[in-house]
Amino acid sequence: MSGLEAYWKENLNLIRNLLIIWALVGYVLGILLAEPLNAIRLFGGPPLGFWIAQQGSIYVFVILIFYYAYRMAALDRKYGFED
């Protein structure tokens, strides 16, 4: 059971870190700080807060899931739990 517990702990840490990024991008940058961030315009395009809320956050969500799948595949191998 110790292998399972160590595996689960590493998994939980990874989930926690990725969910912090998820909340930071979607909720903190995309909503809570949207107004101040709208003062910034990148590349002459739309204001930053608006861009994160309508576009940027979605890219980050896609990357988070693929990164999780990649890291978990390594973790499965490390503990011999791959299916």
Add this chain to the structure above:
Amino acid sequence: MTAEVWTWIIVLLTFALYLGIGYWARVRETTGFYVAGRGVPPVANGAATAADWMSGASFISMAGLISFLGFDGAVYLMGWTGGYVLLALLLAPYLRKYGKFTVPEFVGDRYYSNVARVVAVISALFVSFVYVVPQLRGVGIVLSRYLGVDVATGVWAAVLVTAFIAVIGGMKGITWTQVAQYTVLIIAYLITGIALANLLTGNPIPQLAFTFSDFAVRLSQLQVELGLNEYVKPFQSLSQLNVFLITLTLMVGTAGLPHVIIRFYTVPKASDARWSAGWALLFIALLYTTAPAVAVFSKYNLLNTLANKPVEEVQQIDWVQKWSKTGLLKLEDKNGDGIYQITASRDTNEITIDRDIIVLSTPEVAKLSPIVVGLVAAGGLAAALSTAAGLLIVMASAISHDLYTRIINPQASETTKLTIARVVILLVTVLAAPFGINPPAFIAQLVAFAFGLAASTFFPAILLGIFDRRMNTQGAVAGMLVGLIFTATYIVGTNYLGWPRFVFGISPEGIGTVGMLLNFLVAYLVSRATPPPPAEIQKLVDEIRVPKGAGQAAEH
């Protein structure tokens, strides 16, 4: 050839394709029927999930909705994509490892209780039924608008096609038609997005055109000049608190919707469920990052072409004449000055644009070939049909598998189980059709209701079932009931009984988040005050936490 002829050809061809795939994928055993034999490759499952998830409304109405909400449209963009992160990290791989057929089955088994099973069955049926009605209606509307058939005929056509595929092919038939439907809908959506971006900015990639052009700012300024809202400014239509809570409710609801969750049962391995969620969101993101671009470009184009322009000039535009006939575009020179003005006030506003026009009119506005008009119609149909099929299988399996096989007659033979499942699908579609033809006025609110309920009942119950070994029947059932009752009462009270929004002014669409928090709190307190679950359940929780062994489960 005219757009209508092209539309007939493309729609009939795609319907024939779906029926052909449905026939090819016919199944004879329950594993094939409920979970497509667990042999769907992760990328294909990602495409099927994307089609399953993106409804007729995502395809036809979402860009329009965003173009009218401006910044606040982000609740749909982030809410309906961010939920996949929760799904991939917190639910999908573990549910796949558990390796049974349905969501109520996991809830019932994990909480060793038929009460929990029945609560989950009822929630699954309710959520899926309110969601399937607008899909059928969507097919009826698209067929009537493009091909001139009446809405009822369109709804029955949808019923026949989906019922045929679901009855003979079960989940396997549904999966592979959804892959074809995703292909049709994304091609249709991207072609219009690309044409529009190219027309206005000269950059054919909508996402890049949106990011590197100043059209969002120009639209914002144009709207301010016209006296409308400032497009890029946040919290114009919804308060910051409501944007926050509606986004969270839609995310958690997405992760808890049974028709999305069961798609992850169909991949061969638990690790495939993780990759598959990534592919699903990538395929969804193709449409969801194109939609805000379509919203900005077409709204700018529409306002720029129509607002403050002379009546004779506007009346000569082809698509203006065509869309005026449908009633989706209303132009009326109220003050008789020979110029169409758009204003924020209903009394003086002379240009009324239905939000569905934003996507549907794009091919004509961007002067694309009539083939594209047919393709957009086929894309809208594909989006609605694929979602309807996914919902049908949830309802059929909840009744035939969870109620009949697991509670009423556990000794049923394979043949009996399959027959019951097929009859249930037929019954459900035939029951849903009249609602699609004459939808109750509150159906749009019911869809929001479905997300609130999925967020406040399923999501906490499944999450705690995996991450809290100590969670027991008493805690889970109490949590689900409190979440369900609180959320349902608030939505019904504020929508229909004239109650004030008594929880910090939270709108009914965002209350699911509060219901979810109450569910977690009650489940925790009740479970700690009652005995722990039996040892074999705690062992089951340990087992679903590791992917190893999911491959063997696939053999059974």
